[in-house]
Amino acid sequence: MKKKSFFTRFYVVICLAFFYLPILVTMIFSFNSSKSLTNFTGFSLRWYEELLNNVEVYKAVYVSLSIAILATVISTVLGTITAIGLSRSRKVVRELLLNVNNFPILNPEIVTAIGLMLLFSSIGMRKGYTTMLLAHIAFCTPYVITSVYPKVRSLDPNLANAAMDLGATPYQALTKVILPMIKEGVFAGALLAFTMSFDDFVISYFVSGNGVKNISIVVYNMTKRINPTINALSTIVIVVIILVLLAANIVPHLRKKSLNRNHRRNTVIAVVLVAALCTLMIRMGITANGKHVLKVYNAGEYMDLSLLEQFEEEYNCTVVYETFESNEMMYTKLAAGETYDVLIPSDYMIERLIKEDYLQYLDWDLIPNKKNLMEDVVNKRYDPGNRYSCPYFWGTVGILYDTTVVDPEDLDDGWELLRNPKYNGDLYMYDSERDSFMIALKALGYSMNTTDFDEIDAAYEWLIEQRDTMAPIYAGDDVIDNMISGNKALAVVYSGDASYIISENEDLDYLTPSQGTNVWYDAMVITRDCSETDLAHAFINFMISEESALSNTAEVGYTPTVSSAFEEMKESDYAGISSYVPQIENPKNEIFGYQEPKVKQRYAELWTKVKAQ
Amino acid sequence: MKNKLIELKDLTKNFDDQQVLRGINLDIYENEFLTLLGPSGCGKTTTLRIIAGFDEPSSGQVLFNGIEISKVPPYKREINTVFQKYALFPYLNVADNIAFGLNLKKMDKSVIAQKVSRMLKMVGLEGFEKRDVTLLSGGQQQRVAIARALVNEPKVLLLDEPLGALDAKIRKQMQTELKKIQREVGITFIYVTHDQEEALSMSDAVVVMNNGEIQQIGSPTDIYNEPENRFVADFIGESNIIEGHMIKDFLVEFDGYTFECVDKGFPENEEIEVVLRPEDLDIVEPDKAQITGVVKNVTFKGVHYEIIVETESRTYMVHTTDYAEVGRKVGLSFGPEDIHVMWKMGAY
Known part of the structure; x- marks a missing residue:
């Protein structure tokens, strides 16, 4: 008996720890005084302060809350009515509909998300607040039905009849008899709907647009760079959810205790409040102010956002700014019919967009600041003559190494440094198939754009051997934080990230391997569908002005394409940081080209095998 | 009214x-x-x-x-x-x-x-x-x-x-x-x-x-x-229902015997059905009744006995306070007012 109870307790503790430790860590680090997500250096409210000053977060909280409340109210009403209706339908209809109702619940969220996105695109709805609200109502309603329906079914079917028999109209029968008896189910459904809606990411991400973001989307965009404001925001979200749950559990007890005398008046007040809130929210949700609107789509954490405000002021327009996680994700949205004016993708993606006719020619006469551009960044193979694109940031891929650990003589090995057994278990690879194959192909002396399957297979062997002898960790953006903390000696990184990391940890340095590497360019392009071409050109011109470029590179840490900004930063903030000055003279360097589908598929298959330990 | x-x-x-x-x-x-x-x-x-x-x-x-x-x-x-x-x-x-x-x-x-x-x-x-x-x-x-x-x-x-x-x-x-x-x-x-x-x-x-x-x-x-x-006879209470015909007013024939009754207004020789309620039947000595048979089963029901009597043509159910042991030869007696003649039902 005792033994059992010990085991049970142990089990419960393990479960609780598993559930709550991550949340606890998040909360603790929201009070960290430094930027690190792994080293607690002291208590501070710095990140909460930063949060308070972040307009984007304010807007997101408003969007999340208002959408959650509206979606909860509407889906609860819809779902409850449907559940009651279903309980009175014929058996065939009922069972069919209940099964249909389960699809959205069982369906992978991403499928629902893409389905909704395509639906909204195909009927030509402007993506934003309304589409997000509709989508939330759509995915919340099945949960309400599922939680209300069993309650309704358990009722004596004669109850509604009894009420009507005693003189109640059908509406009175619903409100005075049915609802009081299923209110637990309705309440549970509403609570489920609220929490589902409040923390939804996947569906919101795909169906939203025009700069409307909820908390999850903002948090997701922030994860590109370590930014403990995420922790602060997450902590607040957790506290809100805990409060809602507490209220849900405590209020019924309190109400039971107090006499229900003011019940009627309370109901009236509640209804009026909800109605007022709804109108207010809908009003605020659709504020269109008649100004020109420019839609810009850029990678996350890749712009000094104050520049957008400056631009808006200068040109009396509204910039709708959205961010993507990868070029491929951007392409998916574009292919689904989402419209943007200005995109900032990478070289190989620009090549693809040109090939598939998504872009329009730039009118360089409208971009007088082109004189500011460095010679090194124009006229590259992805867009010869820069007919479509204006370079934004650029850099290389290389090896970040800890100077206190790595022997300087070993640096001559270039990429083979990543296979030096001295550093076994002490390195991060970048979790990207294309970058990893680039390393192997370059180490073997091949072109990184090769289509020769023998060469690709050889690169695969190189990666397998490296994996088996070196035990690398295939990391994502968490490598930034880990390297700042000095957790490992070697890491494959982009030069821009390297500059930032080195500025935080001076023991590190950046190596551009002698066998050649990927030289990459991100550039601004204007879409074929762009309706504000003058404004789009003005935006591009604005971004490559000397002042803009300077504050942009100062904020982001990547190498600018404007010479004056580059020269100034090289001498000041980023003096002595080698990664800030891309080493591109090596003739073995290349730019990624567009990949044929069969090559891409081969990469994907082999990369899966590399990662399958 | x-x-x-x-x-x-x-x-x-x-x-x-x-x-x-x-x-x-x-x-x-x-x-x-x-x-x-x-x-x-x-x-x-x-x-x-x-x-x-x-x-x-x-x-x-x-x-x-x-x-x-x-x-x-x-x-x-x-x-x-x-x-x-x-x-x-x-x-x-x-x-x-x-x-x-x-x-x-x-x-x-x-x-x-x-x-x-x-x-x-x-x-x-x-x-x-x-x-x-x-x-x-x-x-x-x-x-x-x-x-x-x-x-x-x-x-x-x-x-x-x-x-x-x-x-x-x-x-x-x-x-x-x-x-x-x-x-x-x-x-x-x-x-x-x-x-x-x-x-x-x-x-x-x-x-x-x-x-x-x-x-x-x-x-x-x-x-x-x-x-x-x-249907009504069967559903309300217990009944012996017997097919027969109406010879003329007040005279009915079933199981090969003719009986006086109180019913009239049926065409002559009309096929009819007769209801005999079990409590209207009496067990008597065989020589005192037209219909005779052997007691097949006796169940005590509290107030009365339920006695099943098997005759040449069918089995009858009798409710009576008199006891009759199984195997005994008995007669079934009833009066004209105990016979209730009904129209024969179609498909039922």
Whole structure:
């Protein structure tokens, strides 16, 4: 008996720890005084302060809350009515509909998300607040039905009849008899709907647009760079959810205790409040102010956002700014019919967009600041003559190494440094198939754009051997934080990230391997569908002005394409940081080209095998 | 003669492809205790639900005081219902359950309280106002349901197998009480049951239904003593039903013998069926009766014995207080007034 109870307790503790430790860590680090997500250096409210000053977060909280409340109210009403209706339908209809109702619940969220996105695109709805609200109502309603329906079914079917028999109209029968008896189910459904809606990411991400973001989307965009404001925001979200749950559990007890005398008046007040809130929210949700609107789509954490405000002021327009996680994700949205004016993708993606006719020619006469551009960044193979694109940031891929650990003589090995057994278990690879194959192909002396399957297979062997002898960790953006903390000696990184990391940890340095590497360019392009071409050109011109470029590179840490900004930063903030000055003279360097589908598929298959330990 | 309150004219009702009512014609009078009796699925509850307004007839009319009401919703009818499983509102206490209808009419609170307590007194639940209905016994819940319906002072009270869920003793008690209440409030009760004993003991008029059709309408004694067809005879009480023919008025032939009887008006030599109630048969010495047989089985039933006698042509059931041991040769005796001649039913 005792033994059992010990085991049970142990089990419960393990479960609780598993559930709550991550949340606890998040909360603790929201009070960290430094930027690190792994080293607690002291208590501070710095990140909460930063949060308070972040307009984007304010807007997101408003969007999340208002959408959650509206979606909860509407889906609860819809779902409850449907559940009651279903309980009175014929058996065939009922069972069919209940099964249909389960699809959205069982369906992978991403499928629902893409389905909704395509639906909204195909009927030509402007993506934003309304589409997000509709989508939330759509995915919340099945949960309400599922939680209300069993309650309704358990009722004596004669109850509604009894009420009507005693003189109640059908509406009175619903409100005075049915609802009081299923209110637990309705309440549970509403609570489920609220929490589902409040923390939804996947569906919101795909169906939203025009700069409307909820908390999850903002948090997701922030994860590109370590930014403990995420922790602060997450902590607040957790506290809100805990409060809602507490209220849900405590209020019924309190109400039971107090006499229900003011019940009627309370109901009236509640209804009026909800109605007022709804109108207010809908009003605020659709504020269109008649100004020109420019839609810009850029990678996350890749712009000094104050520049957008400056631009808006200068040109009396509204910039709708959205961010993507990868070029491929951007392409998916574009292919689904989402419209943007200005995109900032990478070289190989620009090549693809040109090939598939998504872009329009730039009118360089409208971009007088082109004189500011460095010679090194124009006229590259992805867009010869820069007919479509204006370079934004650029850099290389290389090896970040800890100077206190790595022997300087070993640096001559270039990429083979990543296979030096001295550093076994002490390195991060970048979790990207294309970058990893680039390393192997370059180490073997091949072109990184090769289509020769023998060469690709050889690169695969190189990666397998490296994996088996070196035990690398295939990391994502968490490598930034880990390297700042000095957790490992070697890491494959982009030069821009390297500059930032080195500025935080001076023991590190950046190596551009002698066998050649990927030289990459991100550039601004204007879409074929762009309706504000003058404004789009003005935006591009604005971004490559000397002042803009300077504050942009100062904020982001990547190498600018404007010479004056580059020269100034090289001498000041980023003096002595080698990664800030891309080493591109090596003739073995290349730019990624567009990949044929069969090559891409081969990469994907082999990369899966590399990662399958 | 009393006034007609409700008239059902050629009512039919189809659910999906199934016809559950096939032309019901029925007059219901003021102040009458009328019972719809029949096996499950005979259409009695459907008829009740149409009168209450929960279902609409597929065709036909429902007249209330001469006015067609089949499209009037239930909440506008001066009719209240006591449901099979009571259908009390579990989140309301006894008084609030009873006051439900009055509250909807926005009646004065003190008037409501008065009416509620009068009703509680009538159904014998004085002082139960604040009780939780879910904690009451079945019989008590039933009384609350009756009070909840009657407090609205309807012209008609519909009762759908209201005693079905109660045990035998409380059932008996409630039967008497229901009858008493009906006399007290002086309104029409329409009562649905499949229990023939309940129907016979409480009703002024009994409507026997089968297969969506009315088989017979009459007073309990008529229904019992003068069943119009084999179904009614079989369903009400126990019967020996024998095929035979009518030789002429007052003379009937069955099992190879002729008997005097009190029935007339059948064509000569018409094929008919004869009902002999088991309690009308007497066991006598074989030489004192035309029909003779051997005792096959004897069951003690409390008040009487049930004796199965096998004759040349069939087996008879006899209810008698006299004992006859198995295997004994006996005669079956009955008088002319014990023979009830019915028209032969078609396909049944």
